[in-house]
Amino acid sequence: MTKRDDSHLPKALQGLRIPMVASPLFIISVPDLVIAQCKAGIVGSFPALNAREAEGEPPLLEAWLTQITEELDRHNQANPDRPAAPFAVNQIVHRSNTRLDRDLEICTRHKVPIWITSLGARVEVNEAAHSCGGIVLHDIINNTFARKAIEKGADGLIAVAAGAGGHAGQQSPFALIREIRSWFDGPLLLSGAIATGEALLAARALGADLGYMGSPFIATREANAQQGYKDMIASSGAEDIVTSSLFTGVSGNYLKPSITAAGMDADNLPDADASSMNFSSGSSKPKAWKEIWGAGQGIGAVQAVTDVPTLVDRVEREYIAAGKRLAAEFAD
Incomplete structure (x- = not known):
């Protein structure tokens, strides 16, 4: 395999086994999952709001960061020829x-080392x-939000295109990546149904530096998800994904069987206003809907x-095989 040139990227994104960042999954991304992702050679991540301590207890986020850092340090000392990738924390x-x-x-x-910011670009966070x-x-x-983020000091962008899990965008990745790349040559990731090596290679071909993959990690043993959620991911496909703003106030992609199981008509959901979004309890989704499960179209x-x-x-x-097939097509 030809070594890819990632020298234009920040050091934290260089030298990954494959050009991939695991997206932060609410509730699901916990230290065990992040550590496994990093040891596997890709950037692991978790939302800071996943670390929730009981009232009066010390910040759980502090303990999680210590656990992740110490375990990755031990791995790197024991495996100097195969060091772990760095980790990222998502701030809402x-x-x-x-x-x-x-x-x-x-x-x-x-x-x-890596901060992922969502739902607002703020100078003081970047600083x-x-x-x-x-x-x-x-x-x-x-593209409008992309420009604002860079103007406020972000180093790179995660283009969340149609088909992504959670709060997904609605634009085609072909359009979104092209518009951003017309003016931005910094780190660019693509999110939206990145579930295979072929999709990862396609993201690179479009002009993204890395893929951003979330939903497949829900169906892993290290993920903090109910077994029913994991099994539903493994048994569902793109046609089982429903887009709705009802649950958080912002358009998102959810598993249709989980909506049906909650007694709702997944084909006739009302809309909700963005003003209903509230992260004061860690999630913008009311507890009554905690088993309405998110996923992207790549499942x-x-x-x-x-x-x-x-x-x-x-x-x-899959990534290597797809690359070799295409390389053969263009060989002299």
């Missing part, structure tokens, strides 16, 4: 996130990341619940 930069200032201070003190040597990747759904590639190393192995094999 929404006005309702009352923990943001506290979490920024903790992440700065722990020198988090906090840069003060400890970190880089900021901001997720966006259109048809997930055939069974497996572990993280097996999943990353599959994607790597």
Whole structure:
């Protein structure tokens, strides 16, 4: 395999086994999953709001960052020829996130290498990341938001296109990546049905530096998800994904069988206003809908619940094979 040239990227994104970042999954991404992702050679991540301690207890985020850092350090000392990838922490930069200032201070003190910001681009968040040597990747759904994020100091962009899980965008990746690349030559990731090595290669062909994959990791043993959720991911496909704003106030993609199981008509859901979004309790989704499960359109590639190393192995094999097929087409 020809070594890819990633020298134009920030150091934290160089030298990955395959050009992939695992997206932060609410509730699901916990230290065990992040550590397994990093050891497998891709960037692992988790939302800061996943670390929720009981009242009066010390910040769980502090403990998680210590656990992840120490375990990856041990791995790197034992495997100097196969070091772990760095990790990322996702900060929800929404006005309702009352923990943001506290979490920024903790992440700065722990020198988090990669910061993923969502639902708002703020200069002070980017400055906090840069003060400890970190880089900021901001997720966006259109070119206008992309420009605003870079103007406010983000280092890179995560283009969330149609087909992504969670709060998905609505634009085709072909259009979104092309518009951003017309003016931005920095780190660019693509999110939206990246579930195979072929999709990862396609993202690179479009002009993205890395793929951003989430839903397949739900169906892993390391993920903090109910077994029913994992099994539903493995047994569903793109036609089982429903797009709705009802549950959080922002358009998102969800598993139709989970909506049906909650007693609702998945084909006739009402809309909700963005003003209903509130992250003060960690999630913008009311507890009554905690088993309305999100997923992206790429889940048809997930055939069974497996572990993280097996999943990353599959994607790597597919990525290399797809690249070789195309390379042969263009060989002299």
